[in-house]
Amino acid sequence: MRRRSITVFTGFALAVAVGFAVAVSPYASASPDGLEKVAEKKGFLEEGRLAPIQSDSPIPDYAFPGIADERVATGMAGFVGTLLVFAVAFAIGWLRRRRASVSPTGAAG
Amino acid sequence: MFELLALHIPDGFLSNWVAALCWLPATAAVAIGLRKSTAELIEPRIPVLGVTAAFIFAAQMLNFPIAGGTSGHFLGAALAAILLGPWVACVAMAVVIAIQAFLFADGGITALGANTLNMGVIGALLVGYLMLWTRDLLPKRRGAFLAIAGAGAWLAVMAGAAATSFELAISDTVPLGTVLPAMLGVHALVGIGEAIITVAAVGAVLATRPDLIAVRDLTLRELGRSLPTPTPEGA
Structure with a gap:
């Protein structure tokens, strides 16, 4: 099998991730997850609350605001979130790398 | 008003001092992970860090x-540890969270x-090291490697669930004898x-770009110095 370039690999993997987030997540199970179910059964679910800063969350509960269709809103949230996580993680890696090339201590690669 | 979706621990489940104490190992591990990533993240690995974090975010939905x-839902800690090495994986989990x-x-x-x-330090870092040690x-062999990946994935989920239970119990939110069996039962x-x-x-990565798996050929002793250079494109 021919070796795929890193850009092709990354692009493909990112497309798969975005695809899942956009097209599959709206159909994900809405049942409570493990911790939520245990909290509900053992009676401490109502102790959970949002931090003050979270009441202004841009995309609360994975529903993109201003979109009436729940599934589209979830898919949109998945699209934005997945690309944002990619960008932030990439930026962190890039910044660390840049620091390494400025002071090449321990950078044997 | 939001419906509370407790995919992760929300505020209010833990007492203030338990929540505060948890910040210590978490901050320390992410800080060390960031330092290590300077040495470990050679150029071609930067997109792999980005795409691993993105994949974990998407899969957690x-x-x-x-x-x-x-x-x-998928946690992704073990996968991150295999693709990125335990320290960088801890950073990736922190970004997602x-x-x-x-x-x-x-x-x-x-x-x-x-x-x-629970997810970065215990799931990615500790279980990541455990997987390396087992490997x-x-x-x-490919089979042994995949078996370790599967076992590590299961263990990372269980360990995270156990840690969550202990934190809830120490917070006096719920007795340990009540929450631990319930959490472990669901998360098994x-x-x-x-x-x-x-x-x-x-x-899938083994089949396409096995050289991108950080921990594939790396021994424990080599970890933290520098990761192997992926084969140059088109070589």
Whole structure:
């Protein structure tokens, strides 16, 4: 099998991730997850609350605001979130790398 | 008013001092992970860090139904540890968890430390090292590697669930004898889903770009110095 370039690999993997987030997540199970179910059964679910800063969350509960269709809103949230996580993680890696090339201590690669 | 989706620990579940104490190991591990990533992240690995974090974020949205009206979702800690090495994986988990908390109101803000501890430090870092250690004991075969990935994935979910239970119990939210069996019981099943997804993802990378798997040929002693250089494109 021919070796795929890193850009092709990354692009493909990112497309798969975005695809899942956009097209599959709206159909994900809405049942409570493990911790939520245990909290509900053992009676401490109502102790959970949002931090003050979270009441202004841009995309609360994975529903993109201003979109009436729940599934589209979830898919949109998945699209934005997945690309944002990619960008932030990439930026962190890039910044660390840049620091390494400025002071090449321990950078044997 | 939001419906509370406790994919991760929300604020209010943990007492203030438990939440605060969890910040210590979480911050320390992420800080060390960032330092290590300077040495470990050679150029071609930077997109792999980005895409691993993105994949974990996306997969964590996909709740799959398990028994009794409960759902589980992918955690991704073991997968990250295999692809990125335990330290960088811990950073990747922290990025995902922080964005989920700040942008999506998923998981608490004061509980960020606890969630990072449970999923990043315990899930990615500790289980990641455990997987490396096990791998050094087993024959270097594809099957053994995938078996370790699957077992590590299951263990990361169980260990995270156990840690969450202890944090809740120490917070006096719920007795340990009540929460621990309940959490482990549910997550034993969630962990099976985790293992399947992790083995499938690792298998896919092994089939296409095995050189991108950080921990494939790396011995424990070499870890933290520098990761192997992926073969140049088109070579």
